[in-house]
Amino acid sequence: MKNFSLLIFLDNENIKIDNIDTKIDELPEKIKESSLKKLIILISDWNIYKLEFDLKLKKLSEAKKAAENHFLYLNPDSSYNPKFFNIALKKTDDGYHATAFYLSKEAEEFIDIIHNLGFKNKIIHILPIFEIYKNINKTYRIKDYITTIKDNNVITFNIKDIDSFKNILSDDDLKNIEKEMNIELIKDLNIKNLNFEKDFLKKNKSFELINKLFYPIIIGIIIINLAFFSYSKYENVKFKKIYKYIKKINVNLSKKVDPVIKAEDTLKKLAELNNSINIYSKQFFPFLNFLKELSKVEHLFINSLYIKNDTLKIYGKTDSALKLLEVLKKLKYLKDPKIVSNISRDSQGNERFQIEAKIVYGK
Amino acid sequence: MENKWKFYTIIGLIVLSLFLYKKVYLNYFNNVSFLKTKIKRYKKLNAKLEEKIKTYPKIKSQLAIEEKKLKNIKNRLFKAHNPNEVLENLQKYLFDYFQKQDININNYRQLRLIESKFFYRCRFEINSIIDFNKLVNVFEFLDNSNYLIKIPEIYIYYTRRRKESLLRTRIVFETIYIKEDFNETKN
Numbered sequence: 001m002k003n004f005s006l007l008i009f010l011d012n013e014n015i016k017i018d019n020i021d022t023k024i025d026e027l028p029e030k031i032k033e034s035s036l037k038k039l040i041i042l043i044s045d046w047n048i049y050k051l052e053f054d055l056k057l058k059k060l061s062e063a064k065k066a067a068e069n070h071f072l073y074l075n076p077d078s079s080y081n082p083k084f085f086n087i088a089l090k091k092t093d094d095g096y097h098a099t100a101f102y103l104s105k106e107a108e109e110f111i112d113i114i115h116n117l118g119f120k121n122k123i124i125h126i127l128p129i130f131e132i133y134k135n136i137n138k139t140y141r142i143k144d145y146i147t148t149i150k151d152n153n154v155i156t157f158n159i160k161d162i163d164s165f166k167n168i169l170s171d172d173d174l175k176n177i178e179k180e181m182n183i184e185l186i187k188d189l190n191i192k193n194l195n196f197e198k199d200f201l202k203k204n205k206s207f208e209l210i211n212k213l214f215y216p217i218i219i220g221i222i223i224i225n226l227a228f229f230s231y232s233k234y235e236n237v238k239f240k241k242i243y244k245y246i247k248k249i250n251v252n253l254s255k256k257v258d259p260v261i262k263a264e265d266t267l268k269k270l271a272e273l274n275n276s277i278n279i280y281s282k283q284f285f286p287f288l289n290f291l292k293e294l295s296k297v298e299h300l301f302i303n304s305l306y307i308k309n310d311t312l313k314i315y316g317k318t319d320s321a322l323k324l325l326e327v328l329k330k331l332k333y334l335k336d337p338k339i340v341s342n343i344s345r346d347s348q349g350n351e352r353f354q355i356e357a358k359i360v361y362g363k
Numbered sequence: 364m365e366n367k368w369k370f371y372t373i374i375g376l377i378v379l380s381l382f383l384y385k386k387v388y389l390n391y392f393n394n395v396s397f398l399k400t401k402i403k404r405y406k407k408l409n410a411k412l413e414e415k416i417k418t419y420p421k422i423k424s425q426l427a428i429e430e431k432k433l434k435n436i437k438n439r440l441f442k443a444h445n446p447n448e449v450l451e452n453l454q455k456y457l458f459d460y461f462q463k464q465d466i467n468i469n470n471y472r473q474l475r476l477i478e479s480k481f482f483y484r485c486r487f488e489i490n491s492i493i494d495f496n497k498l499v500n501v502f503e504f505l506d507n508s509n510y511l512i513k514i515p516e517i518y519i520y521y522t523r524r525r526k527e528s529l530l531r532t533r534i535v536f537e538t539i540y541i542k543e544d545f546n547e548t549k550n
Contacts, residue, residue, distance in 0.1 A: 218373070232387070236391045253413060264422055287517065307518075
């Protein structure tokens with residue numbers, strides 16, 4: 001990334017702080033993409049005030065202290081205390097003549113804004129335009145001057161003739177400045193087109209925010225991580241314990257339940273066996289009972305009787321086959337008894353019959 | 364920009380946190396949810412097992428009842444080691460009775476064994492000429508017998524012999540033999 005310095009022309013016309021933000025929005029691409037190494041602010045004479053007073057003191061050291069206090073005391077604008085001021089002492093017959101130079105409130109506020117944009121830790125040089133004008137064509141003087149600034153990081157003011165900076169500084173002069181300061185200047189800038197991009201401003205603000213919140217964010221992230229780790233680990237260990245415990249219970253219960261399952265299985269088999277034997281024992285014809293019922297029927301002669309494959313067949317003679325059929329129908333263990341042959345009568349008037357019925361089990 | 368390293372440190376930490384979240388915490392959380400599901404299943408299973416264990420006395424008492432029933436049935440069966448032996452015993456039992464009652468046996472035969480799930484049905488057939496009263500006695504004998512003997516097939520045909528009214532009969536007697544594995548079960 002290219003290092004360069006920003007040369008800001010701060011003249012009377014553009015010192016209005018209210019307009020600075022809007023103008024900063026349109027900073028050229030070159031500045032936006034680069035990182036500033038040095039910042040030089042050139043202040044016009046309209047923003048530099050002069051205050052002169054006499055001190056009747058003999059010693060220079062005493063005079064210096066008194067001049068500083070006196071300057072602050074005499075400061076005509078009580079709404080702010082100038083940060084950037086310089087007092088020059090000139091010996092007179094009865095003491096010293098002090099000349100104090102200081103920046104206007106607006107100029108100082110402008111410098112504050114520049115600080116807040118992220119240049120606080122950059123070396124900021126504030127040069128009065130007229131001083132450069134005075135030393136024009138005398139580059140060695142400029143060099144001395146800048147050295148002074150570097151050493152003290154304060155401004156030295158020396159008011160002389162005043163003119164517009166643009167008209168005064170030629171390209172050669174600028175080149176000389178670059179050469180002396182070993183920097184690259186952006187030459188076409190004045191406060192009118194010194195417009196920072198909004199993004200740039202925002203970026204700086206966000207970086208400022210990051211700067212402020214860096215440690216809290218780091219601590220926060222670490223705390224969140226620790227919280228996640230400890231919570232997840234704790235939950236994991238807790239549920240592992242519960243799982244082991246419940247599994248152990250399960251193993252114990254399984255041991256206890258084994259005989260139950262065996263017994264249940266045995267019971268099932270036994271019940272089925274008993275049930276099937278029970279069904280088996282019912283699956284037969286109550287023959288004696290049947291004979292008793294038949295013996296009650298009068299005039300009945302049974303020629304033959306079959307029971308096979310759950311079917312009863314009777315062949316015989318009786319005075320009324322239908323009467324016999326009625327008797328058989330009343331028996332619970334017979335289903336649908338019917339006469340299956342033609343009924344014929346013999347010489348004695350008896351009916352020959354052939355009856356068939358299905359046997360019903362369990363009745 | 365001197366704040367850059369701070370910015371990248373924060374981004375790096377966030378990325379590291381996300382990485383840790385995905386690789387470590389998420390694994391733990393997934394494991395926890397997996398364990399929770401398993402615990403839930405085991406709880407249900409344990410509850411079922413406990414319920415089953417509670418039914419043990421009831422099953423035992425039912426088992427005792429069923430065993431008693433089976434014992435009673437077993438007492439009514441011919442003691443034998445195989446179905447053929449049962450047939451032998453049945454034959455002997457019937458012959459004894461027929462001999463006592465002086466019933467003539469024309470012929471007899473052992474019929475096939477019918478196999479069912481739990482037992483064999485052992486059939487034995489007797490052909491005889493018998494009067495009615497004796498036939499009734501045979502059935503009474505079977506009804507009162509301690510053995511479980513049933514008659515699946517009967518053929519009775521009226522006949523006259525020497526001016527006597529007789530019945531030509533063919534009776535199939537049947538009893539059962541419980542299969543060996545069920546014998547073991549009940550023991």
